Amino acid sequence: MKLDPKRNRERMVREQIEARGVSDPAVLSAMRKIPRHEFVQEALASQAYDDRPQPIGEGQTISQPYVVALMTELLEVSPGLRVLEIGTGSGYQAAVLAELGAEVYTVERIKKLHIEARDRFMAMRSFNIFLKLDDGTMGWPEHAPYDRIMVTAGGPKIPRPLVEQMADPGRMVIPVGDSKRLQQLKVVVKEGGRVTVRDHGGVAFVDLVGTHGW
Ligand code: SAH
Numbered sequence: 001m002k003l004d005p006k007r008n009r010e011r012m013v014r015e016q017i018e019a020r021g022v023s024d025p026a027v028l029s030a031m032r033k034i035p036r037h038e039f040v041q042e043a044l045a046s047q048a049y050d051d052r053p054q055p056i057g058e059g060q061t062i063s064q065p066y067v068v069a070l071m072t073e074l075l076e077v078s079p080g081l082r083v084l085e086i087g088t089g090s091g092y093q094a095a096v097l098a099e100l101g102a103e104v105y106t107v108e109r110i111k112k113l114h115i116e117a118r119d120r121f122m123a124m125r126s127f128n129i130f131l132k133l134d135d136g137t138m139g140w141p142e143h144a145p146y147d148r149i150m151v152t153a154g155g156p157k158i159p160r161p162l163v164e165q166m167a168d169p170g171r172m173v174i175p176v177g178d179s180k181r182l183q184q185l186k187v188v189v190k191e192g193g194r195v196t197v198r199d200h201g202g203v204a205f206v207d208l209v210g211t212h213g214w
Contacts, residue, residue, distance in 0.1 A: 005037050008049035012036075016051045017069045024073045030099040031069050036062075039090035039120065056090045058110050060206055063152065067203060068093055074173045074187050074200060075148050077102050082143070084165065086136030087152035087208070091117035094129050097150070104129045105143050107136035109209065137212035139165040146170065154183040155208030158197070162212075166190045175205045180214065 013031050022028065037048035039062060044054055053061040063071075072093075077083060079101025085094050088108035094117070097104045106129060108114040114133040121129050132140055136151075137159040144165035151162070151174040158176055166172055170190045177183030185200040207214045 003037075003046055005035055005049075009033075009036070012049045012051075012065050013069075016064075016066045020066055020070075022066070022069045022073050026077075026100055027069055027073045027096075030072070030096045031065065034092065034095045034099055036065065036092060038124075039092040039095070056113065057116075058113055060089055060110070060113065062090045062092050063205070068096060071150060071152075071173050071185070072096055072100070074185070075150055076171060077148055081147040082145075082167075083148040083150065084140055084143075084146040084162075085150045085152065086139075086162070088117045088131060089113055089152065091120050091129075093150065093152055095121075095124070095126060098126055098128050102128070102148070105132070105140050105146070106130070107132045107134050107140055109133070109135055135210035135213075137161065137208060137210035141165065148172070149174070151175065151208065152205065153208035153213070154180070154203070154205035155210075155213035157212070158186065158188060159210075159212030163188065163190070163195060168193065173200075175203050180207055181205075 037045040040048045040054045077100040083102040085106040088106040094104050094106045139161040145167035147167045149172040154175040168190050172188040175183035185203045187198045
């Protein structure tokens with residue numbers, strides 16, 4: 001495949017994302033803008049816009065573009081909201097959230113990935129993304145509450161600290177499943193002191209490892 005990132009992104013949005021029903025113009029525009037090929041290993045840049053997850057080292061993956069777009073749409077992000085992401089990985093999802101005008105706090109447990117993502121954000125001059133190396137199933141209490149929380153790894157249950165750190169009103173998108181590698185995407189809504197959970201289809205994420213994970 002010829003490397004023409006802008007054209008590849010256009011095609012990715014049209015054929016993989018819009019065609020499957022993601023329609024929020026702000027999400028589509030962010031997916032058109034963020035250079036996904038700069039978040040994968042250099043040797044894999046030519047396949048960065050393919051319709052599948054990509055390896056990012058340490059046995060981890062960056063989600064399929066459609067899944068990133070779907071989760072971002074489900075999160076209902078608007079400018080100025082404070083968003084917590086668990087599982088920084090390459091930093092791609094965090095960059096998409098920041099492009100939507102959010103103030104992004106992102107936690108990663110693997111040091112190498114944390115440092116690589118930090119260096120990427122510095123090179124891209126993304127100043128509204130804050131990173132922490134830690135077990136994200138504990139959240140990031142210092143900056144709570146969060147208007148939005150997105151978890152990009154799959155665990156057996158919804159970590160209680162994350163529910164506690166949601167603002168009211170607040171919203172969380174998280175894959176949960178009692179078998180590894182296959183989860184239900186859940187949308188958790190906190191409003192008026194009540195928490196409701198709605199299922200949103202099957203997904204396959206790498207493991208959420210930690211105190212409230214596997
Ligand atoms: N959002 C990422 C993809 C994440 S892959 C991106 O856009 O590239 C899932 C990531 O979650 C992996 O990097 C994995 O190390 C991390 N992870 C798993 N359990 C975690 C935990 N308890 N706290 C923080 N990060 C965790």
